[in-house]
Amino acid sequence: MTSPRYANMHILGLGSTVPTPAEGITADVFVVSSFEELAASSDKAEGKIVVFNAPFTTYGDSISYRTKGAVEAAKAGAVASLTRSVTPFSIDTPHTGWLEYEDDVTKIPSACITIEDSTLLQRLQDRGEKITLHLFMGAENHENGTVTSNTIIEIEGSQNPEEVVVVSGHLDSWDVGVGAMDDGGGVFISWMGAKAIKNLGLNPRRTFRAVLFSAEEQGIWGGDAYFAAHGEEKENFQLVMESDMGTFTPYGIDFSGTDEATCMMKEIVSLTYLLGTTETGSPADTSDLGGFTSVGVPTGSLRADTDTYFWYHHSNGDHIEVYDSTNLDKVAALWTSVAYVAADISFRLPQQNFTILE
Ligand SMILES: [Zn+2]
Structure with missing residues (x-):
């Protein structure tokens, strides 16, 4: 900030943003504070840096300012956009994430700023101050520059090896933090599932497969590639499970499937009563496995405490210290038990039959 006073602001460029010119803006x-406010006074946005200071409500609602802010600001003639980080809690930490440009709208540089700076800018404007920022962003986008792979750990089924139970998380993370929470937790419990089954010398009837997806944050590229390669075999998938909302205190499993499959799943989850993780809910929360859910494959996700997830999400605060090791072990035990039982029971979880409408 260069007016009304000098101050440095912590920013993170959003995923896929264009850079500023070399001399900055x-x-x-x-x-x-909303798209409606921008639409009502869009004449004030011409040539400006538009700041979206929308308070956090839910992640699903609030991310629209991160994903669509640059496009809406550019339509109003802005030269750059800044978005209040999508989090309910801040210690002056910006939280990044993906943004979506549109082909026929000018691509303007876009970054996230902290809640503290966003509310400061709001107060200064409300007081009638003239606010000037100097923004420099050196973003680079390298399309088709890198090949990454999904990592798969498999324990072949002893009787029906062609039938599969999948547990999963995603290995990639944002450039800030280390991604211990998003999604190191999901990766850890899925990897631990394979390790525990192997170490215990168990041979489930069906194949147990841990899939550690790549490139989720760029737009579910690993999940889409996996579905493109294996969606045709959907009848062979007994159950697919994904954890990508943190692995804090576990409560049970959320599930998407037929009434009959839900009933079976409740019985399986009830077996974890010694862990105190017998809750079930619906629907399952998926990103990488969404393709399988959409064609009727029974899908589970971790049901756990998510109260603090967005405190750390996509920020420099995403380190292993956010986790409690006892809880991590409990989550791994729940995850492994449910997947193992589904892999070893004598019956199939029924799949949803979809009728394709002409
Ligand atoms: Zn994630």
Whole structure:
């Protein structure tokens, strides 16, 4: 900030943002708290850096300012956009994430800022101050520059090796933090599932497969590639499970499937009563496995405490210290038990039959 006073602001460029020119952008600021406010006074956005200072409600609702902010600001003539980090809690930490440009709208540089800076800019504007920022972003996008792979750990089924239970998380993370939570937790419990089954010398009837997806954050590329390669074999998937909302205190399993499959799943989850993780809910939360859910494959996800997940999500705060090792072990035990039983029971979880409408 260069006016009304000098201050450095912590920013993180959003995923896929274009850079600023080499000399940066110096422009006045127009702060709005919603898309409606921008639409109602879009004449004030021309040539400005638009700041979206929308308080966190839910992740699903609030991310629209991160994903669509650059496009809406550009339509109003803005030269750059800044978005209040999508989090309910802040210690002056920006939280990044993906943004979506549109082909026929000018691509303007876009970054996230902290709650503290976002509310400061709002207060300055409300007081009638003239706010000027100098913004420099050196973002680079390298399309088709890198090949990454999903990592798969498999214990072949002893009787029906062609039938599969999948547990999963994603290996990739944002450039800030280390991704211990998003999604090291999901990776850890899925990897631990394979390790525990092997170490215990168990040979489940069906194949147990841990899939550690790549490139989820760029847009579910690993999950889409896996579905493209294996969606045709959907009848062979007994159950697919994904954990990508943190592995904090576990409660049970959320599930998407037919009434009959849900009933079976409740029985399986009830076996974990010694862990105190017998809750079930619906629907399952998926990103990488969404393709399988959409064609009727029974799908589970971790049901756990998510109260603090967005405190650390996509920020420098995503380190292993967010986790409690006892809870991690409990989550791994729940995850492994449910997947193992589904892999070894004598019956199939029925799949949803979809009728394709002409
Ligand atoms: Zn994730």
